[in-house]
Amino acid sequence: MLEWSYMAMLGFVLLASGWLEWAFDLRVYRRPGRLFATVAVAAPPFILWDAWAISERHWFFDRSQMLGIVGPLNVPLEEYLFFIIIPIAAVLTLEGVTRFLEIVRSRATS
Amino acid sequence: MTYTLLAATGVLVAAVLDLVILRTRLLTQGRFWFAWAILVFFQLLTNGWLTGRGIVQYDPDMITGLRIAYAPVEDLAFGFALIVITLAVWLTISPSPSERPATHHRSK
Numbered sequence: 001m002l003e004w005s006y007m008a009m010l011g012f013v014l015l016a017s018g019w020l021e022w023a024f025d026l027r028v029y030r031r032p033g034r035l036f037a038t039v040a041v042a043a044p045p046f047i048l049w050d051a052w053a054i055s056e057r058h059w060f061f062d063r064s065q066m067l068g069i070v071g072p073l074n075v076p077l078e079e080y081l082f083f084i085i086i087p088i089a090a091v092l093t094l095e096g097v098t099r100f101l102e103i104v105r106s107r108a109t110s
Numbered sequence: 111m112t113y114t115l116l117a118a119t120g121v122l123v124a125a126v127l128d129l130v131i132l133r134t135r136l137l138t139q140g141r142f143w144f145a146w147a148i149l150v151f152f153q154l155l156t157n158g159w160l161t162g163r164g165i166v167q168y169d170p171d172m173i174t175g176l177r178i179a180y181a182p183v184e185d186l187a188f189g190f191a192l193i194v195i196t197l198a199v200w201l202t203i204s205p206s207p208s209e210r211p212a213t214h215h216r217s218k
């Protein structure tokens with residue numbers, strides 16, 4: 001179980017942000033092309049930064065708390081997933097807040 | 111170069127991208143700061159998990175040593191840059207017409 005420690009945090013972020021899609025009818029997951037393009041542009045510079053920082057040992061990992069799957073550039077699977085899941089959570093939060101403010105304003109004026 | 115310097119550079123690059131290059135002007139909008147307040151709360155929780163349990167550890171020579179909820183303050187700057195750049199790109203990539211809802215949903 002210990003090796004799922006990092007993955008558990010990623011699962012939590014998916015759940016904690018994912019409900020916004022349906023609660024606010026956000027069309028974030030339902031615009032997969034736009035979402036994919038956003039992650040494809042925004043994530044790579046941070047993955048390169050991560051890869052470089054790992055190689056320079058700016059930070060390092062307790063491998064007993066990770067699955068042990070390592071991708072290109074010696075970056076662990078969990079880190080790759082981090083740079084996909086966190087941007088999605090950020091988009092869901094911005095769109096959720098935007099929708100929430102629209103609802104509050106339309107109620108205030110009606 | 112230290113993580114501190116790189117993280118500060120990341121914030122600067124994100125701000126220039128948002129305000130000057132893509133002109134998405136997120137940093138001037140209340141809704142962005144509202145969203146960021148929520149995101150930073152969850153970042154402190156999840157980053158606290160990663161750093162408090164020692165899943166991720168840092169070279170003490172690369173950071174200031176200032177920590178919030180176990181996580182180095184540099185991580186907050188890193189997260190800020192990641193969030194701003196992601197959202198600026200998201201707003202720049204407009205949804206294609208086929209993906210745009212025909213009518214905006216109103217309250218029932």
